[in-house]
Amino acid sequence: xxxxxxxxxxxLLWSAAxxxxxxVFSYVVIILSPGDxxxxxxxxxxxxxxxxxxxxxxxxxxxxxxxxxxVLNFLRMVFTGNLGYSIAYRQxxxxxxxxxxxxxxxxLFAAYLIGVPLGSLLGVAASLRRGGSVDGFLxxxxxxxxxxxxxxxxMAVFSALFSAGFSAYGRVSTxxxxxxxxxxxxxxxxxxxxxxLNIPVFVDALxxxxxxxxxxxxxxxxxxxxLSRALVADALLEEYVxxxxxxxxxxxxxxxxxxxRAALPGLVQVAGTAFAYSLIDAMxxxxxxxxxxxxxxxxxxxxxxxxxxxxxxLVLVAAFYLAVxxxxxVAQALVDPRVKL
Amino acid sequence: xxxxxxxxNSAAGFLDLAKRAWKKSARFRAGTLLVGIMVSIAVLGxxxxxxxxxxxxxxxxxxxxxxxxxxxxxxxxxTDSLGRDVLSRVLVGARLALVxxxxxxxxxxxxxxxxGACAAYYKGPVEALLNYVSEIFLALPAMVIALALRLALGxxxxxxxxxxxxxxxxxxxxxxxxxxxxxxxxxxxxxARLAGVPGRTVLFRHVLANVLPPVLVQAITDLGSVxxxxxxxxxLGLGLPPDAPDWGIIVQNGFRYIVSMPWISMFPGVFILAxxxxxxxxxxxxxxxxxxxxxxxxxxxx
Numbered sequence: 001x002x003x004x005x006x007x008x009x010x011x012l013l014w015s016a017a018x019x020x021x022x023x024v025f026s027y028v029v030i031i032l033s034p035g036d037x038x039x040x041x042x043x044x045x046x047x048x049x050x051x052x053x054x055x056x057x058x059x060x061x062x063x064x065x066x067x068x069x070x071v072l073n074f075l076r077m078v079f080t081g082n083l084g085y086s087i088a089y090r091q092x093x094x095x096x097x098x099x100x101x102x103x104x105x106x107x108l109f110a111a112y113l114i115g116v117p118l119g120s121l122l123g124v125a126a127s128l129r130r131g132g133s134v135d136g137f138l139x140x141x142x143x144x145x146x147x148x149x150x151x152x153x154x155m156a157v158f159s160a161l162f163s164a165g166f167s168a169y170g171r172v173s174t175x176x177x178x179x180x181x182x183x184x185x186x187x188x189x190x191x192x193x194x195x196x197l198n199i200p201v202f203v204d205a206l207x208x209x210x211x212x213x214x215x216x217x218x219x220x221x222x223x224x225x226x227l228s229r230a231l232v233a234d235a236l237l238e239e240y241v242x243x244x245x246x247x248x249x250x251x252x253x254x255x256x257x258x259x260x261r262a263a264l265p266g267l268v269q270v271a272g273t274a275f276a277y278s279l280i281d282a283m284x285x286x287x288x289x290x291x292x293x294x295x296x297x298x299x300x301x302x303x304x305x306x307x308x309x310x311x312x313x314l315v316l317v318a319a320f321y322l323a324v325x326x327x328x329x330v331a332q333a334l335v336d337p338r339v340k341l
Numbered sequence: 342x343x344x345x346x347x348x349x350n351s352a353a354g355f356l357d358l359a360k361r362a363w364k365k366s367a368r369f370r371a372g373t374l375l376v377g378i379m380v381s382i383a384v385l386g387x388x389x390x391x392x393x394x395x396x397x398x399x400x401x402x403x404x405x406x407x408x409x410x411x412x413x414x415x416x417x418x419x420t421d422s423l424g425r426d427v428l429s430r431v432l433v434g435a436r437l438a439l440v441x442x443x444x445x446x447x448x449x450x451x452x453x454x455x456x457g458a459c460a461a462y463y464k465g466p467v468e469a470l471l472n473y474v475s476e477i478f479l480a481l482p483a484m485v486i487a488l489a490l491r492l493a494l495g496x497x498x499x500x501x502x503x504x505x506x507x508x509x510x511x512x513x514x515x516x517x518x519x520x521x522x523x524x525x526x527x528x529x530x531x532x533a534r535l536a537g538v539p540g541r542t543v544l545f546r547h548v549l550a551n552v553l554p555p556v557l558v559q560a561i562t563d564l565g566s567v568x569x570x571x572x573x574x575x576x577l578g579l580g581l582p583p584d585a586p587d588w589g590i591i592v593q594n595g596f597r598y599i600v601s602m603p604w605i606s607m608f609p610g611v612f613i614l615a616x617x618x619x620x621x622x623x624x625x626x627x628x629x630x631x632x633x634x635x636x637x638x639x640x641x642x643x
Contacts, residue, residue: 014476021477026489033493140368143625147617149569151576152592152610159599280484284573288596298488298577310492318480 004340011329015322016079019315023078024071026314030307031063031070038063040305041087074311083312088304093312096297101316102187103171103293108275108282110209111216116271118217119224124260126225127233139229145222150281154215154288161211168211169290173204212289216281223274224267231263238262265336272328276321355554362630369630372622379616383435395425396433398584409602419604421594431609433586438616441498441587442567445505450560452506453513458548460514461521462540472518475511483508483570487579501571501580509567513556520552527551558631562624565617572613588613 031037039045042057058064062073077083083093119142126138161168172182172189182201185192190209193202235241236259244254283295294313301310333339362369382389390396400423401407407424410416418427460471487504494500524530525548533543574580575589576596583590588609595605 017473018476018480021473022480025477025481029489029493136368140622143621144614144618147565147569147614147621149572149576149589149592149610149613149617151573152606152613155592155596155599155606156610159603162600277482280482280573283484284577287577298484298579301488302491302579305492307492310488314481314485314489317482317485318477321480321482 011326015319015326018322019078019319020075022318023075023311023315026311027071027074028067030311037061037305037307040307078315083315084308086306086309086312088300088306088309093308096309097294097312097316099187100293100297101320103189103291104279104282104286104295106188106190107209107212107216107286107291107293108278110213111278111282112220112271112275114213115217115220116224116267119221120228120260120267122221123225123228124232124255126229127236127259128255130233130236135229138225142222142225142229145218145225147222148218150215150218151284151288153218154212154285157211157215158289166207168208171205171208171291172201173208176204177201208289208291212282212285212291215285215288216278219278219281220271220274224271227270228260228263228267231266232259235259235262265332265339268335269328269332272324272331275328276324279317279320355557358627358630362626365630366626368622369626372619372624372626375615375619376623379435379612379619380439382432383439386432386435390426390429390432392426392429393433396429396586398425398430398586400425409598411602412604418608419602421591421605422598422602423594427591427605427608430586430591431588431612434588434591434609435612437581437585437587438568438571438613441501441505441571442564444502445509445567445571446560446564449506449510450513450556452510453515454517454549454552454556456510456514457517457519458521458544458552460518461525462544462548471514475514478507479511479515481508484574484577484579487574491579496578496580496582498581501574504574504580505567505571508570509563512563513560516559517552517556520555521548524548524551555631558624558627560624561627562621565620565624568613568617568620 036054038058038061039054041061042050042053045053062070065073081094083097085091086093086096089096122138122142126135129135158168176182180198180201182193182196182198185195189205190202193199193205232255236255238259241254241258244258249258279294283293283298286293286295287299294316297309297313300306301313359369363373387393387396392401395401404424407416407420408422409424410420412419416426416428418431420426421430456471456475460468483505486507487500490500490504530543530547533547534540571580572587572589572592575585575587576593578593581587581590583593591609592606592613595602595607599606
C-alpha cells in the first residue's frame with residue numbers, strides 16, 4: 001500500500017484549512033453585501049413594526065455581533081455540520097444540500113462512466129494512427145467536444161428527443177413513482193429502485209438520466225481523448241515498447257498492457273480534477289432538464305435571497321473539490337508504482 | 342509539461358513561433374481563421390447587423406407580427422419570441438463576448454504571474470501564504486462565486502468578470518509558480534543577485550520574463566474555456582441582465598421556446614462553440630510547436 005497515515009492526516013488538515021478560508025470568504029462576501037441580509041431574512045417588512053422586525057432578525061442571525069465573532073460563530077457551525085436554516089425550503093441547509101447532492105452525483109457518475117472510457121478508447125485509436133488523417137480528425141473532435149457549451153448541448157439533446165416523442169424532463173415520472181410505491185432511500189434513484197426491485201422506475205429513471213449524462217459527458221470525452229492520445233503516443237515511442245515488440249508480444253497486449261498502462265496515472269489525475277469541476281456542468285444541465293439537484297438550489301437561493309443556502313452551496317462545492325482531489329491523488333498513487341504518498 | 346521551454350522572449354519571438362505554427366499546422370490556420378472572423382464581427386458587429394436596435398435588445402414596435410419567425414431571407418437566423426432579429430442579436434453580441442474574456446484572462450494572467458513569481462522568488466512565509474490563498478480560490482468554481490456576488494451585488498457585467506477572475510487567477514499562479522521555481526535556481530538569477538541588482542528588478546526582468554511564454558500560450562487556450570464559463574453564468578441569469586446582447590443570454594431567451602422556436606438558441610450556441618474551438622485550436626497548436634516532444638510526427642512503426 002503506497003499510502004501512509006501521515007500523508008492522509010496532513011491532507012486532511014490542509015483541506016480543513018482551505019475550507020476555513022472558503023467559509024470566511026463566502027460569509028464575508030454575502031454578509032457584507034450592500035443589501036441588508038437581516039431585512040431580507042425578515043422578508044423586507046414595511047410599516048410601523050418594520051424597524052423592530054429587522055432588529056429582531058439581526059439578533060436572530062447574530063449579525064449584531066462584531067464581524068470577527070460572527071465569522072468564528074459561523075466556522076463553529078460549519079465544522080459541526082450545522083449550516084443554519086434555509087428560508088426557501090424551511091429545512092436545515094445541511095439536509096437540503098445532502099438530498100440534492102445525491103441527485104447531482106448520480107448524473108455526474110453516469111456522465112463520467114460514459115465519457116472517460118469512450119474518450120480514452122478514441123484517444124488510443126488516434127495515437128495508433130499518429131500523424132494520419134484519422135488522428136487529425138479525432139484530435140479536432142476532442143477539441144470540439146471540450147469546447148461545446150454543455151447547457152446548449154443539453155438543450156439540443158432535449159429538443160431532439162422531445163420531437164422524437166420522448167420527454168426527458170425531471171428525474172422520474174411522478175405518476176409512475178406514486179403508482180409503484182417508489183421511495184427514495186439514498187437519493188440515488190437507480191440504486192433505490194434496484195433495492196426495492198422496482199424495475200419500471202429503474203428503467204424510467206435510467207431513460208431520463210442518459211440524455212443529460214450525454215450532455216455532461218462531452219467535456220470528459222474530449223479531455224480524455226486528447227490526453228490519452230498524447231500520453232499513449234509518447235509511451236509508444238519508449239524503449240520498453242520497442243523491446244516488447246522485438247520479443248514478439250502481440251500488438252493488442254503491447255498497446256493496452258504496456259503503452260496504455262503507462263498513460264493511466266496521468267489520465268486518472270486529470271480526470272479526477274475534471275470530475276470536481278464538472279459538478280458545475282452537471283448543475284447547469286440539471287436546470288435545462290428540469291431535474292432536482294444542486295442546480296435548482298442555485299435558483300432557489302437567488303429567488304428567495306436565501307443567503308444561508310448560498311453559503312452552504314459554496315462550502316459544499318469547495319469541500320467536494322477538496323475531497324475529489326484527495327481521492328484522485330490516492331488513486332494515482334495506487335496505479336502508479338513510482339508515486340508514494 | 343516540463344518539456345516546454347521558453348522559446349520566445351519577445352513579441353518578435355512570439356510572431357516567429359506563430360509563423361512556424363502557421364506553416365506547419367492546418368489546425369492552427371483553421372483556428373486563426375475562426376478567431377479572425379469573430380474579432381472582425383466584434384469590431385464591425387453593430388454596423389453589419391441588419392437591425393442594430395434589435396441587436397442591443399430593444400423590442401421592436403411591430404413585435405407581435407415579427408415574433409417567432411423561422412429563418413427566412415428577411416431574418417436569416419429567424420426572430421425571437423419578442424420579435425427581435427436573432428442575427429442582429431448574435432452579431433452585436435460578439436463584442437461583449439470578446440470584451441468579457443479579454444478582461445478576465447488579462448487581469449487573471451497578470452495577477453497569477455505576479456503571485457506565482459513572488460511565491461517562488463521570496464519563499465518562506467510569503468510562499469506559504471500565497472499558495473494557501475490560491476488553493477482557496479482553486480476550490481471555488483466561477484459559477485458559485487457568481488452566485489455569491491449575484492446575491493450581494495445584483496446583476497451586471499461586474500458579477501461575471503469578477504467571479505471569473507477570482508476563479509481563474511490561481512491557475513496562472515500555480516503554473517507560473519512551477520516554472521518560476523525552476524527559473525529562480527538558474528545561474529543568471531543568482532549572478533544578478535550577487536551583482537547587487539535589487540530584488541524587484543530581478544523578479545520582473547529575469548524571473549517573470551522567462552515564466553511568461555508558456556503561461557501566455559496556456560492563456561490563449563483558456564480564452565475559449567472562459568467564454569464557455571461566462572456564457573453558462575449568463576445563461577443561468579447570474580451575470581448580465583436578461584436583454585443584454587450576450588450569447589449566453591440569447592440562448593436563455595430561447596430556452597422556453599426550445600421546441601417551438603429552436604433557432605433562437607441554436608445560432609448563438611454555434612457562435613460560442615466556434616469561438617471557443619478557434620481559441621483552443623490556436624493555443625493547442627502553439628503549445629505543440631513550443632514543445633519539442635510533441636512536435637515529433639513520425640508514424641507508428643509496428
